[in-house]
Amino acid sequence: MQASHDQLLWMYHRMLLIREYEDTLAMVYFEGKLPPHIQKGLAFDIGAGTIPGEMHLSAGQEAAAAGVCVHLEPQDSVWGTHRAHHFAIAKGVNLDRMTAEIFGKVDGLCxxxxxxxxLYDPEVNFACNGIVGAGIPHAVGAALAAKLKGNGAVAIAEFGEGAANQGSFHESLNLASLWQLPVVFVCQDNNYGISVSKKASTAVESNVERAAGYAMPGIRVAENDVVAMHVAAGEAIARARRGEGPTLIEMKVDRYYGHFQGDPEGYRPKGEVRALKQSDPIIRLEKQLLEQGVLNEDQVKQARSAASERVQVAIAFARASAYPDAAEARQHLFAE
Amino acid sequence: MSNANTAAEVRKLPFYMAMVEAIRQEMARDSSVFCLGEDVGQIGGVFQSTVGLHKEFGAERVRDTPISETAILGTALGAAAQGMRPIAELMFVDFMGVCFDQILNNISKTTYMSGGAVKLPLVITASTGGGICDAAQHSQTLHGYFAHTPGIKVVIPSNPYDAKGLMTTAIRDDNPVVYLFHRGLLGLPVLNFIDAQFATDVPEEPYAIPFGEARIVRKGSDVTIVAFAQMVHKARLAAAELEAQGISVEIIDPRTLVPLDMDSIYTSLSKTGRLLVIDEDYLSFGVTGEIIARVAENLGRFTLKAAPRRLAIPDVNIPYSPALENQVIPQVSNIVEAVESLMNNPL
Structure with missing residues (x-):
C-alpha cells in the first residue's frame, strides 16, 4: 500500500510540526528554571519556570506517529506514554490547549x-500515561469497546521498547489476540529505557519476535523511515478494521534529547545523537518529496515556517492563559 | 413491577442472587454494561457473582478472561473511557496486589488528571473476608487500601437488600466503584459461616440505594457500634447478648466507605456518647482509626462518656488454622468485651 502524495504531504507537515514543537519546548523549558532561590550546586529547578515538572521530548520519533496516525479517523483512539507529544500532535490533539496544559494553565486540556x-483529549480519543506500560491494556479495552459497539474503530497502543518488558504488555497481547480485538501495538525502539540500553534489558533482539508467542503478526520497521512505517501501520490497521485481530509493530526510532530535559546523558556514547541525525526521518522524507517533485524548495521553506508559526501561536496561547483557581485542586476527583 | 404479594410475603433472596439480579437488570436496561473476569462466564463466577448471566446475555457480554488481572482492569478502564460500563471481577480482593498499578495510578486518577474530561463508569467487584481457613492470601478485606486512594468509591454491603440496591447504584455511577462482597454473607451452601440472616426481603423491581447513607441496623441508647459487612452480623449477635445484661447497643452500617456517612455516626453518638468501631481490615492506619479521628475532630458536637474503642485485625497476617484465625478476626465475644469495657471505663 503505497502512500499517496496527499498522505506523504500530511506526514511531512505533521512531522515538521512535531519537530518544531519539541525543539521549541526544549528551549522554553529552561525559562525560569534558575530562579534566585535555587540552591547552590543544582543545575536547575525542575519545578520552576514556564514549564514546570519533568519534560520528555519525542524529537527523532516523529515518523512513528505520523506513519500510524495518517491512517486514523477521529473515532480511533491512541493510548500513549510519558513521551507522547508526537502522537498527540499526529492524532490531532488541540495544540493550543495541549500547550496550555503543559504550561499548567486553566485552558489546558485537563x-x-x-x-x-x-494529556487527555476525548474529542480525538487521545490519552497518554506516566506509568511505563500501563496504557497498553487501555488500548485493548478501547478495542473491546469498539468490537462490542461494532463501530469499526481501531485502538493504538504506542509505547517504547522498555515497556515491552512489563507484564502489562504481555497480558495485553495475549488478551487482544485471544479476543481478536482491533488494536495495533506500536513499539518504538529508541534503544533506551532512561539509561539502560535495549541490549542490557531485553532478551530478544527485536520485540517483533514476541508477537509469535501471542499468535499475532509482527512487523519490524528497521529504519527510522516514515514511508516504511506508513506501509506497516497501514497493513496492521487494515487487518484490525477487517476484524482479523491485533498486530505488533516494532519500529527503530531515535531519541534526540535525553530521557528528560536536562538529562546529562552520561550513559550515551559521545557523538551518538549527531550520528543518528544523519538518517533523520524528516530530512529523508523531504529529500524524497523534492526528488519526486511533490514539493519544491520554496514549498519546503513555506512548510517549515508554517510549522514554526503554528507552534508560536500555541506557545502564545499558553502564555496568555491563566493559572487555574486554587479551588480547582479539590475539583474533578469524581465525574458529576 | 408490582405483584400481588402482601408485605409479609415479599420474596427472600440470598446475597449473591440479589447482587446478580441487579447486574442482570442493568444489563437488560443498558447495552453498554458488560462483565469480565476470571471464571465469570460459563460457571458464573467462583462465588456465583455472575451466575446465569453468561447463558442469558452470551459470551460477548459476560467474558471469561485469562488469569491476567492487570489486563482485566486495564481493559475495563479503556472500555469505560470509550463509553462502556464494564463490571470487572477480581475474584479474591487479595488479587488486587497483582494489578494495583491499574487501581492506584490509572483507574483512580484518570478523571482527576483529565480535569473531568474523561469519565470512567466502571465497577470492580471482589470477594473479601476470612472465616473459612483460607489463610493470609485469600482472607483479607483490604477496603482500607481502596478508600485511602482518592478517586474510587467503595461499597461494602452487609445484606441482600443492600447488595442489590448498591450494585444498581454502582453500575449507574459515572465513576470507578469498588464493590466488595463478603464471602461469608453470600448465602452459598459451602460458605455459610456466620450465624446471621442470609436471605432477606429483596424486591424484584430495580431499585438504587444512594451512596453515603448509613443504615441503622439496630436502635440503642448506651453504645454506638459502627460495623461493615460480616462485622454487622457479629455486632448484632453481640448486641443481643448485651441486651440481656441491660446494655442497649445501636448499630450503624455505613454501607459505603467512600462516601462515608459520618453524620449518622455523630447523631448516634449524641445519644450514646460511647463508640466502638469494628472492622475486618487491618487495625493500624486504617478505617477504624479514620472514623475515630473524624469523631475526634468533631468532639464539639457531642459529649463522649468513654474513650472510643476499636476492633480489627491486630496488625498480623491472617493465619490458617481455625485455632489461630479466630484469634485475629474479631469475634462476638471480643465485641461483647469491648462494649463492656466502654460501659465500665467512663471518662
Whole structure:
C-alpha cells in the first residue's frame, strides 16, 4: 500500500510540526528554571519556570506517529506514554490547549491537572500515561469497546521498547489476540529505557519476535523511515478494521534529547545523537518529496515556517492563559 | 413491577442472587454494561457473582478472561473511557496486589488528571473476608487500601437488600466503584459461616440505594457500634447478648466507605456518647482509626462518656488454622468485651 502524495504531504507537515514543537519546548523549558532561590550546586529547578515538572521530548520519533496516525479517523483512539507529544500532535490533539496544559494553565486540556505526561483529549480519543506500560491494556479495552459497539474503530497502543518488558504488555497481547480485538501495538525502539540500553534489558533482539508467542503478526520497521512505517501501520490497521485481530509493530526510532530535559546523558556514547541525525526521518522524507517533485524548495521553506508559526501561536496561547483557581485542586476527583 | 404479594410475603433472596439480579437488570436496561473476569462466564463466577448471566446475555457480554488481572482492569478502564460500563471481577480482593498499578495510578486518577474530561463508569467487584481457613492470601478485606486512594468509591454491603440496591447504584455511577462482597454473607451452601440472616426481603423491581447513607441496623441508647459487612452480623449477635445484661447497643452500617456517612455516626453518638468501631481490615492506619479521628475532630458536637474503642485485625497476617484465625478476626465475644469495657471505663 503505497502512500499517496496527499498522505506523504500530511506526514511531512505533521512531522515538521512535531519537530518544531519539541525543539521549541526544549528551549522554553529552561525559562525560569534558575530562579534566585535555587540552591547552590543544582543545575536547575525542575519545578520552576514556564514549564514546570519533568519534560520528555519525542524529537527523532516523529515518523512513528505520523506513519500510524495518517491512517486514523477521529473515532480511533491512541493510548500513549510519558513521551507522547508526537502522537498527540499526529492524532490531532488541540495544540493550543495541549500547550496550555503543559504550561499548567486553566485552558489546558485537563485544566492544568494532568501535565505533559497525562494529556487527555476525548474529542480525538487521545490519552497518554506516566506509568511505563500501563496504557497498553487501555488500548485493548478501547478495542473491546469498539468490537462490542461494532463501530469499526481501531485502538493504538504506542509505547517504547522498555515497556515491552512489563507484564502489562504481555497480558495485553495475549488478551487482544485471544479476543481478536482491533488494536495495533506500536513499539518504538529508541534503544533506551532512561539509561539502560535495549541490549542490557531485553532478551530478544527485536520485540517483533514476541508477537509469535501471542499468535499475532509482527512487523519490524528497521529504519527510522516514515514511508516504511506508513506501509506497516497501514497493513496492521487494515487487518484490525477487517476484524482479523491485533498486530505488533516494532519500529527503530531515535531519541534526540535525553530521557528528560536536562538529562546529562552520561550513559550515551559521545557523538551518538549527531550520528543518528544523519538518517533523520524528516530530512529523508523531504529529500524524497523534492526528488519526486511533490514539493519544491520554496514549498519546503513555506512548510517549515508554517510549522514554526503554528507552534508560536500555541506557545502564545499558553502564555496568555491563566493559572487555574486554587479551588480547582479539590475539583474533578469524581465525574458529576 | 408490582405483584400481588402482601408485605409479609415479599420474596427472600440470598446475597449473591440479589447482587446478580441487579447486574442482570442493568444489563437488560443498558447495552453498554458488560462483565469480565476470571471464571465469570460459563460457571458464573467462583462465588456465583455472575451466575446465569453468561447463558442469558452470551459470551460477548459476560467474558471469561485469562488469569491476567492487570489486563482485566486495564481493559475495563479503556472500555469505560470509550463509553462502556464494564463490571470487572477480581475474584479474591487479595488479587488486587497483582494489578494495583491499574487501581492506584490509572483507574483512580484518570478523571482527576483529565480535569473531568474523561469519565470512567466502571465497577470492580471482589470477594473479601476470612472465616473459612483460607489463610493470609485469600482472607483479607483490604477496603482500607481502596478508600485511602482518592478517586474510587467503595461499597461494602452487609445484606441482600443492600447488595442489590448498591450494585444498581454502582453500575449507574459515572465513576470507578469498588464493590466488595463478603464471602461469608453470600448465602452459598459451602460458605455459610456466620450465624446471621442470609436471605432477606429483596424486591424484584430495580431499585438504587444512594451512596453515603448509613443504615441503622439496630436502635440503642448506651453504645454506638459502627460495623461493615460480616462485622454487622457479629455486632448484632453481640448486641443481643448485651441486651440481656441491660446494655442497649445501636448499630450503624455505613454501607459505603467512600462516601462515608459520618453524620449518622455523630447523631448516634449524641445519644450514646460511647463508640466502638469494628472492622475486618487491618487495625493500624486504617478505617477504624479514620472514623475515630473524624469523631475526634468533631468532639464539639457531642459529649463522649468513654474513650472510643476499636476492633480489627491486630496488625498480623491472617493465619490458617481455625485455632489461630479466630484469634485475629474479631469475634462476638471480643465485641461483647469491648462494649463492656466502654460501659465500665467512663471518662
Amino acid at each position: 485544566r492544568g491537572k494532568g501535565g505533559h505526561m497525562h
